[in-house]
Amino acid sequence: xxxxxxxxxxxxxxxxxxxxxxxxxxxxxxxxxxxxxxxxxxxxxxxxxxxxxxxxxxxxxxxxxxxxxxxxxxxxxxxxxxxxxxxxxxxxxxxxxxxxxxxxxxxxxxxxxxxxxxxxxxxxxxxxxxxxxxxxxxxxxxxxxxxxxxxxxxxxxxxxxxxxxxxxxxxxxxxxxxxxxxxxxxxxxxxxxxxxxxxxxxxxxxxxxxxxxxxxxxxxxxxxxxxxxxxxxxxxxxxxxxxxxxxxxxxxxxxxxxxxxxxxxxxxxxxxxxxxxxxxxxxxxxxxxxxxxxxxxxxxxxxxxxxxxxxxxxxxxxxxxxxxxxxxxxxxxxxxxxxxxxxxxxxxxxxxxxxxxxxxxxxxxxxxxxxxxxxxxxxxxxxxxxxxxxxxxxxxxxxxxxxxxxxxxxxxxxxxxxxxxxxxxxxxxxxxxxxxxxxxxxxxxxxxxxxxxxxxxxxxxxxxxxxxxxxxxxxxxxxxxxxxxxxxxxxxxxxxxxxxxxxxxxxxxxxxxxxxxxxxxxxxxxxxxxxxxxxxxxxxxxxxxxxxxxxxxxxxxxxxxxxxxxxxxxxxxxxxxxxxxxxxxxxxxxxxxxxxxxxxxxxxxxxxxxxxxxxxxxxxxxxxxxxxxxxxxxxxxxxxxxxxxxxxxxxxxxxxxxxxxxxxxxxxxxxxxxxxxxxxxxxxxxxxxxxxxxxxxxxxxxxxxxxxxxxxxxxxxxxxxxxxxxxxxxxxxxxxxxxxxxxxxxxxxxxxxxxxxxxxxxxxxxxxxxxxxxxxxxxxxxxxxxxxxxxxxxxxxxxxxxxxxxxxxxxxxxxxxxxxxxxxxxxxxxxxxxxxxxxxxxxxxxxxxxxxxxxxxxxxxxxxxxxxxxxxxxxxxxxxxxxxxxxxxxxxxxxxxxxxxxxxxxxxxxxxxxxxxxxxxxxxxxxxxxxxxxxxxxxxxxxxxxxxxxxxxxxxxxxxxxxxx
Numbered sequence: 001x002x003x004x005x006x007x008x009x010x011x012x013x014x015x016x017x018x019x020x021x022x023x024x025x026x027x028x029x030x031x032x033x034x035x036x037x038x039x040x041x042x043x044x045x046x047x048x049x050x051x052x053x054x055x056x057x058x059x060x061x062x063x064x065x066x067x068x069x070x071x072x073x074x075x076x077x078x079x080x081x082x083x084x085x086x087x088x089x090x091x092x093x094x095x096x097x098x099x100x101x102x103x104x105x106x107x108x109x110x111x112x113x114x115x116x117x118x119x120x121x122x123x124x125x126x127x128x129x130x131x132x133x134x135x136x137x138x139x140x141x142x143x144x145x146x147x148x149x150x151x152x153x154x155x156x157x158x159x160x161x162x163x164x165x166x167x168x169x170x171x172x173x174x175x176x177x178x179x180x181x182x183x184x185x186x187x188x189x190x191x192x193x194x195x196x197x198x199x200x201x202x203x204x205x206x207x208x209x210x211x212x213x214x215x216x217x218x219x220x221x222x223x224x225x226x227x228x229x230x231x232x233x234x235x236x237x238x239x240x241x242x243x244x245x246x247x248x249x250x251x252x253x254x255x256x257x258x259x260x261x262x263x264x265x266x267x268x269x270x271x272x273x274x275x276x277x278x279x280x281x282x283x284x285x286x287x288x289x290x291x292x293x294x295x296x297x298x299x300x301x302x303x304x305x306x307x308x309x310x311x312x313x314x315x316x317x318x319x320x321x322x323x324x325x326x327x328x329x330x331x332x333x334x335x336x337x338x339x340x341x342x343x344x345x346x347x348x349x350x351x352x353x354x355x356x357x358x359x360x361x362x363x364x365x366x367x368x369x370x371x372x373x374x375x376x377x378x379x380x381x382x383x384x385x386x387x388x389x390x391x392x393x394x395x396x397x398x399x400x401x402x403x404x405x406x407x408x409x410x411x412x413x414x415x416x417x418x419x420x421x422x423x424x425x426x427x428x429x430x431x432x433x434x435x436x437x438x439x440x441x442x443x444x445x446x447x448x449x450x451x452x453x454x455x456x457x458x459x460x461x462x463x464x465x466x467x468x469x470x471x472x473x474x475x476x477x478x479x480x481x482x483x484x485x486x487x488x489x490x491x492x493x494x495x496x497x498x499x500x501x502x503x504x505x506x507x508x509x510x511x512x513x514x515x516x517x518x519x520x521x522x523x524x525x526x527x528x529x530x531x532x533x534x535x536x537x538x539x540x541x542x543x544x545x546x547x548x549x550x551x552x553x554x555x556x557x558x559x560x561x562x563x564x565x566x567x568x569x570x571x572x573x574x575x576x577x578x579x580x581x582x583x584x585x586x587x588x589x590x591x592x593x594x595x596x597x598x599x600x601x602x603x604x605x606x607x608x609x610x611x612x613x614x615x616x617x618x619x620x621x622x623x624x625x626x627x628x629x630x631x632x633x634x635x636x637x638x639x640x641x642x643x644x645x646x647x648x649x650x651x652x653x654x655x656x657x658x659x660x661x662x663x664x665x666x667x668x669x670x671x672x673x674x675x676x677x678x679x680x681x682x683x684x685x686x687x688x689x690x691x692x693x694x695x696x697x698x699x700x701x702x703x704x705x706x707x708x709x710x711x712x713x714x715x716x717x718x719x720x721x722x723x724x725x726x727x728x729x730x731x732x733x734x735x736x737x738x739x740x741x742x743x744x745x746x747x748x749x750x751x752x753x754x755x756x757x758x759x760x761x762x763x764x765x766x767x768x769x770x771x772x773x774x775x776x777x778x779x780x781x782x783x784x785x786x787x788x789x790x791x792x793x794x795x796x797x798x799x800x801x802x803x804x805x806x807x808x809x810x811x812x813x814x815x816x817x818x819x820x821x822x823x824x825x826x827x828x829x830x831x832x833x834x835x836x837x838x839x840x841x842x843x844x845x846x847x848x849x850x851x852x853x854x855x856x857x858x859x860x861x862x863x864x865x866x867x868x869x870x871x872x873x874x875x876x877x878x879x880x881x882x883x884x885x886x887x888x889x890x891x892x893x894x895x896x897x898x899x900x901x902x903x904x905x906x907x908x909x910x911x912x913x914x915x916x917x918x919x920x921x922x923x924x925x926x927x928x929x930x931x932x933x934x935x936x937x938x939x940x941x942x943x944x945x946x947x948x949x950x951x952x953x954x955x956x957x958x959x960x961x962x963x964x965x
Contacts, residue, residue: 011066013064013065014064014065015062015063015064015065015522015774015778016062016774016775016777016781018520019518019773019774019778019782019863020781020782020785020863021864021865021866021868022788022789022864022865022866023865026865026866027039027785029866030788030792033792033795034788034791034792034795034811039785039788040054040784042787042788042791043693043783043787045809045811046662046787046807046809046812046813047662047693048662048663048666048807050664051666051694051698051699053693053694053695053698056776057561057691057776057779058560058776059557059560059561059771059776059779060772060775062772062775062777062778063772063773064773065773068522069526069769071772072526072768073526073529075546075549076526076529076531076532077531078545078546078549079531079535079543079544079546079547080412080542080543081412081531081534082409082412082413082539082543083412083413083414083430083435084278084414084426084539085408085413085414085415085416085424085426085427085439086414086416086424086426086536086538087223087225087390087391087416087425088181088223088416088426088538088741089151089180089183089223089270089272089755090270090272090278090281090536090537090538091273091278091429092278092428092429092431092534093272093273093274093275093276093277093278093429093430094429094430095277095345096275096348096349096352096487098352098487098490098491098494099275099348099490099494100528102491102494102495102498103344103348103494104341104345104528105524105528106498107504107505107519107715108498108501109124109341109344109498109503109717110341110519110715110717111504111516111715112124112340112501112502112503112719113503113511113514113516113716113718113844114301114337114340114716114718114719115303115317115718115719116317116848117835117844117845118315118317119308119836119839119902119936119937119939119940120500120844120902120936120937121315121500121501121502122315122497122501122937123496123498123499123500123501123937124340124344124497124501124718125303125315126497126500127344127347127348128146128147128303128343128344129303129305129315129954130350130351130480131144131146131147131271131285131287131343131344131346131347132145132146132302132953133478133480133953133954134250134346134476135250135271135289136289136952137473137474137475137476137477138248138250138254138258139248139253139258139259139264139267139287139289140267140473141258141259141260141264141266141267141289141290141291142289142953143290143292143294143298143302144287144288144953145287145289145299145301145302145338146301146302146338146340146343146719147271147285147286147287147300147301147338147339147340147342147343147720148268148285148286148287148288148299148300148338148339149286149335149337149338149339149572149573149576149720150270150281150282150284150286150572150755150756151180151247151268151269151270151755152185152187152752152754153186153286153753154247154268154269154286154287154288155179155183155186155187155217155245155247155268156186156187156189156190156191157268157299157300157335158215158217158266158268158288159173159187159196159217159245160190160194160616161243161290161294161297161298162214162215162242162243162245162265162266163194163196163215165294165297166214166242168241170212170242171196171197171212171214172196172197172211172212172213172214173187173191173196173197173199173213174199174200174203174206174208174213174216174217175198175199175200175216175217176201176203176216176217176218176219176222177200177201178203178218178219178222178224178226178228179217179218179219179223179247180219180223180755181223181740182740182752182755183217183219183247183755184198184200184740185739185740185752186751186752186753187217189583189737189750189751189752189753190616193583193616193617193618193619194616195618199211199213203216203228203230204233206233208236208239208240208241208242213240213242214242214243215237215245216233216244217247218230218244218245220246220247220248220249220252220256221252221256221388221389221390221391223391224393225389225390225392225393225424226384226387226388226393227252227256227386227387227465227469228386229257229262229468229469230244230246230262230263230264231262234262234264235263238263243265243266244263244264244265244266245265245266245267245268246259246262246266246267246268247267248268249273249389249390250271250273250274251273251358251361251362251365251390252389253471254361254362254471254475255359255362255363255366255465255470255471256389256465256469256470256471257469257470257471257472257473258471258473259289260289260291260473261473265290265291265294266288266289266290267287267288267289267290268286268288269287270284270285270286270287271284271285271286271287271342271346272285272346273428274349274350275348275349276342276346277528277533277534277762278534278535278537279532279533279535279761279762279763280536280537280539280547280758280761280762281537281754281755281756281757281759281760281761282755282756282759282760282762283339283341283342283572283720283721283760283762283763284339284342284760285339285340285342285343285345286339287343295319295950296319299335301317301338301719302318302319302952303315303318304316304317304318304319304946304950304951304952305946305951305955306318306941306942306943306945306946307941307945307946308938308939308940308942309900309939309940309941310907310939312938312939313955314938316943316946318946318950319947319950334579334616335575336573336575336609337575337709337720337721337722338720339717339720339721340718341715341717341718342717342721344718348490348494350476350481351493352484354481354482354485355477355481358475362389364429365390365427365428365429366389366390366464368427368431368433368453369390369391370464371433371436371453371456371457372440373392375449375453375456376392376394376440376443378450379440379443379444379450381396381443382394382395387465387466388464389465390426390427390428391424391425391426391427392424392426393418393422393423393424394423394424394425394443395422396421396422396423398420398421399421401422402421404423404442404443405417407442407447408439409540411438411442413435413438413439413442414539414540416538425439433452433453433454434453434454437449437451437453440453478953480954500937501718502842502844502934504516504518506842506934507842507843507844507871507934508843508860508861508864508868508869508872509844510843510844510846510858510859510860511844511846511847511857511858511859512815512816512817512846512850512858512859513607513658513686513815513850513857514710514716514859515685515707515711515859516861517688517710517861517862517863518713518861518863519713519714519766520713520769520770520773522769522773523713523765523766523769523773524715524766526765526769527762527763527766529765531546532546532547532761532762533762535547537741537757537761541742547758550765551758551764553772554569554764554767554768554771555567557771558706558727561695562695562696562706562727563696563697563698564696564697564703564728565728565729565730566728566732566733566736567726567727567728568725568726568728568736568745569723569725569758569761570739570752570754570756570759571705571723571724571725571726571754572721572722572754572756572759572760573720573722573723573724574705574707574709574710574722575609575612575613575724576753576754577684577705577706577707577724577725578609578610578652578681578683578724579613579617579753580724580726580737580750581681581703581705581726582613582614582617582619582650582681583617583735583737583750583753584703584726584728584732584736584737585649585679585681585702585703585732586619586649587748587750588679588731588732588735589649589679591748596647597646597647597648597649597677597678598618598619598620598649599619599620599621599644599647599648600614600617600619600621600622600649600650600651601622601624601637601640601641601650601673601678602614602621602622602623602624602652603623603624603626603632603652603653603657603658604623604624604625605654605657605658605659605851606652606653606658606683606851607654607685607850610654610683613652614652624636624651626659629661629805629806630658630659630661630804630805630851631661631663631665632653632657632663632665632669634665634668634669637672641672641676641678642675642676645676648676648677648678649678650673650679650680650681651669651670651673651678651680651681653666653669653680653681653701654682654683654685655682655683655686655690655696655699655701656686656689656813657686658686658850658851659804659817659851660686660790660805660812660813660814660815660816660857661805661806661807661813662689662807663807667699670699670700670701674700679703680701680702681701681702681703681704682696682699682703682704683704684696684704684705684706684707684711685707685710686813686814686815687704687706687707687710687711688710688782688783688786688814688859688861688862689786689813689814689815690783691779691780691782691783692776692779692780692781692782692784693780693784697727701729702729702731702732703726703728703729703732704727705724705725705726706726706727707723707724708722708725708763708764708767709721709722709723712770712771713766713767713770714766715766721760721763723759723760723763723764723767724759725759733746734747734748735749736749736750737750737752737753738750738751738752739756739757741757782862783862786814786859786860786861786862787811787813789861789862789864789869790814790816790859790860791812791816792869793816793858793860793869793872793873794806796869796870796873797816797818797873797876797877800876800880801818801819801820801880802819802822803817803819804816804817804819804852804855805817814861815857815859816857816858817852817855817857818846818855818856818857818876819852819854820854820856821853821854823883824854826887827886827887828893828894829883829886829898830854831849831854831856832848833898833899834856834876834879834898835848835856836898836901836902836940837879837897837898837901838875839902839934839936840897840901840902840922840923840936841875841878841879841929842875842926842928842929842932842933842934843872846858846859847859858872860872871926871928874926878926879898882896882897882925883898886898891916891917892916895915895916895917896917897915897917897925900922900939900940902936903923903936904935904938905923905935908922908923
């Protein structure tokens, strides 16, 4: 910067130097270590000449942090925050400030990674176990997962589960017309490529045998507010060998008979109203709970209770052998992310309010609904005779409905509009008696309510449900839902849990293919602005002009970055982006009459989501070999493509490769697929090595998805939220997904893949801020430094570990793979031992045994300065030294610091120390640890014990007291 004579006049809050970790002198030092003179020279050598495009991206010049915040504030001000009575699965809520400030806005929670390294994820795992317990008890079903993406996709997952259990190969799934329209549409989208017929109708008239049903979905309460008893329907389905899925409102379940009591096999729903803002549709934590016999088919992640090496209680992800990335093309789901951060917020909402508090909220909502119904009845308006919890369907003629809705809008109140002109009104925790009075006024022809709701309200309104619909089962009896009534106690509990987890606030998380980069504070600030958080996804379009402007910017910018012509922001996870990309390709082939194209070519090295996604998209997987350098075997690809010919629908490929290399043959690979009429789907997991240097559209891909929670700075949140939009070439643009409520999509649109039209819109402010503040030059420099950091680490570690793959230039891309396999023979050390030992050095392990078993894949990202890179290198080199001491006999092959890692404080300070190495070596193997030490809270966890003794709800309190299980 000093070369610029005007540098003293530069703004003080320029963002790119804050996002990019290494200073200029550090960059020069690392380049010199590689024998290079500049970042441009590095990029030119690393990226194949055939695809290298160093021209500046056609993006707006970078804004400073304050400028970007001001510009986004002006965009946010175009949104109009109204009182929402729309319902349809989205409710106004009150976020407890102690949860909002200390979890949602706290980088100690939102920068954590998926809890695959359980020993340093104990706090988050406990919070997720609370979530599972909350869901299991509310639903009356014994096993719940740790969250899903949204209610619509959860219902679709449940449909697939029902189909997977059916041995008679029935082909139809019944959906009650009382389900939310977006849920019905998402289920239809998921069903079609699988050959499943969706029958929509009145559940009371379903005939499982005649309709050849393997399952049915009902809403509880229904979208129009009606509360029905589904016991008879459950009996009919079970008699025919079919399953019942209930999409249930968790707040209503505090008062109503649970799905388990009514005979449901699976319950799904959204926990959004448990303290998570609407955010124009997301992100929110959906849930799924099942009966015990279905536990091996349960999609997503499940937290279980186990024990560590000393016998202490410890948490871990349970029965991981059922996860999609292990099952691959045998998977029943392609889910690769949960909504962990939002599930934790919902769980803390349950912990804070407890069963009595949740019941009081539900009773108040039900009481206000009954009051509104009484007032409407006094005005001669019909809301039906069936019981209702929080929603009423008001029968009015179209003209009258138009008048009422207009009157409501004048008071900044949104009502639901039905196709026939009638109206829906849904109440929530934010509703007041004044709101009820105003609603009655807008429904009244003379603008006067029949009574003042505040005067009519009684302390004991009673519950407006017949006895058979009332909940009789106990609710949230575990001590965790009774112990933290005061904010002081909850604050301490949240921070106790946070202290048990390693996040980016502690040290770098060097995960290959996961891109754990800076989630800057300026990017995160707008997430909690009410102008973004308090908008209903189905609010009138003129109330969401700010969202529309932000979406338009992002779509244009992402199109420019990828070299494609159109973008859909709807997929709300990377796995959803994969799925949407393949559905778009499939729709394109079908539109051309190519019904026979049902094969998907996938390299052997691909992430497990790729074959799992192809399977649920209705495609059969054909595996393509890789050569000894980790590249796609071009000869094998060509041979298989030519042999299979017009049956090839697509190739799924990651670029740079899953092995962290820019493959020279990528254009030829694309040409080989196009030659037989197939399409190329590019997995955008490694886009962080492409931005500003090359473009998927120019390389030859037809569609790619983008992990906005990787390359574009949405934080991982402990395993979610995420976003996975897709960018497509012009010929695929007509097939981009639509939405049944808000419309949109292409001219020949596929159905929706997410419950909301823009997936999880409230977190799109993060990539908007990132791109706006980085500008074209900052984005390119970030990519170059990401590649530099990886190659610098490879150079430092090469004398101690074999770097498994490099490109033809001898360089890696933005990540590198260390071969740890020889140590098993020479020292009895497995790659897991190295991963656990890194915890003693204060680091999260790199990606372990992917894409090659027995290896570590490291991605340092551009946000890490040289000092942090050197610290991790020093830790790995020191661990290699410990392995060498085992190899020469200085340390025992069984009793050594790697085999017993990690070493929690209570083990190190125990009176009884039985090891042949010192306590100092166990706990303080590096000098920096004397300044700051992250202590793993537990010793190595016994995974096998946890699977043999499967416990996936909060264990009894005496387990915590004794510390053992």
